[in-house]
Amino acid sequence: MTKEEEAKLMYGMLFSIKSFVSKISPTDIKEGFLHYKTSKYTLHYLEIASGLKFVINTDNNAQGVRELLQQIYSQIYVEYVVKNPLAMINQPIQSDLFKTKLENFVKSSAVYLSKAI
Amino acid sequence: MVIYGVYIVSKSGGLIFNHDHTLPKIETEKTFSYPLDIKLQYENKKITVEFGQRDGIHVGHVLYAINGIPVSGRQLDDGRDALEIIENKENYPLILKFGRPKMTTNEKIFLASMFYPLFALASQLSPEPKSSGIEVLEADTFKLHCFQTLTGVKMIIIADPPQAGMDILLRKIYELYSDYALKNPFYSLEMPIRCELFDTNLKTVLEQVEKSGLANV
Numbered sequence A: 001m002t003k004e005e006e007a008k009l010m011y012g013m014l015f016s017i018k019s020f021v022s023k024i025s026p027t028d029i030k031e032g033f034l035h036y037k038t039s040k041y042t043l044h045y046l047e048i049a050s051g052l053k054f055v056i057n058t059d060n061n062a063q064g065v066r067e068l069l070q071q072i073y074s075q076i077y078v079e080y081v082v083k084n085p086l087a088m089i090n091q092p093i094q095s096d097l098f099k100t101k102l103e104n105f106v107k108s109s110a111v112y113l114s115k116a117i
Numbered sequence B: 001m002v003i004y005g006v007y008i009v010s011k012s013g014g015l016i017f018n019h020d021h022t023l024p025k026i027e028t029e030k031t032f033s034y035p036l037d038i039k040l041q042y043e044n045k046k047i048t049v050e051f052g053q054r055d056g057i058h059v060g061h062v063l064y065a066i067n068g069i070p071v072s073g074r075q076l077d078d079g080r081d082a083l084e085i086i087e088n089k090e091n092y093p094l095i096l097k098f099g100r101p102k103m104t105t106n107e108k109i110f111l112a113s114m115f116y117p118l119f120a121l122a123s124q125l126s127p128e129p130k131s132s133g134i135e136v137l138e139a140d141t142f143k144l145h146c147f148q149t150l151t152g153v154k155m156i157i158i159a160d161p162p163q164a165g166m167d168i169l170l171r172k173i174y175e176l177y178s179d180y181a182l183k184n185p186f187y188s189l190e191m192p193i194r195c196e197l198f199d200t201n202l203k204t205v206l207e208q209v210e211k212s213g214l215a216n217v
Helices: A003-024 A065-082 A096-108 A110-116 B082-087 B105-124 B166-182 B196-212
Strands: A033-037 A042-047 A053-058 B003-009 B015-020 B027-032 B039-043 B046-051 B062-066 B069-072 B094-099 B136-139 B143-148 B154-159
Touching (some): A003 A033, A003 A042, A003 A053, A003 B136, A053 A065, A065 A096, A096 A110, B003 B105, B015 B196, B039 B082, B062 B082, B082 B094, B105 B154, B154 B166, B166 B196
Antiparallel strands (some): B003 B015, B003 B154, B027 B094, B039 B046, B046 B062, B062 B094, B136 B143, B143 B154
């Protein structure tokens, strides 16, 4: 499967999960879908107020991933995409600075380090 | 600690059993004055809130009663049209009761078959090979636990997020399914489960788990 195909499938799945969760929920939802777990991995999902979605796949033992996603949004996305005058909103992010900062940020996070041990 | 419901989905993706255990009732009754600050719309034979949220009334909620008289469809039980009453200034103040709509059987069947592709996609999108499908799906209001048997039947429990030991309960339900549905000579595979013994035993197990935890199961 190519990266592009995978991305499309992922988007389709998350879109369906979102509507599934809102319908099957016994009470009114606020944040909605948070994460799901299979035997091999966990998918964490964060949707911010503007509808932008952040997704991260981790192993099943990862803790505090939701906070990590929040930080990726506030410390990396906002800093290097929103404040970048050349980056257009709702366009694919091409900034290399964003990529490197994101990579460094994830690699230095507790979630990533605890996996290495 | 609450278990909201149990679903069993056959290997071809159809809903073959569902049981609502405890369904929280979400209803709000409020006195409104003219003009109504909530936009209502009639769709799918229900009057739903289209726009405007306040005091526990949310978009998607359904109008249940006007001045204590139940509304069915767009008609009040005494034959008057609900939307006409709401539009007429002279009827105010009005006491309106809104609530979260209950899932109909059709919607449940629809949702159960919707879970099937999600389950399959989750295992396809795995970064590691040979992953199973969704085992636990958590949202802020509930946690969905799913167990797929070797034959492809899925047992699904919708429970409160802190409720623990659901994987054991899922296997217990599987046991009940094989004991009271599969061993029933009148039960045919892939068909909806209508076995009294299965129903009663499932209910007792669910009640036991809620009251005294999983120790006795």
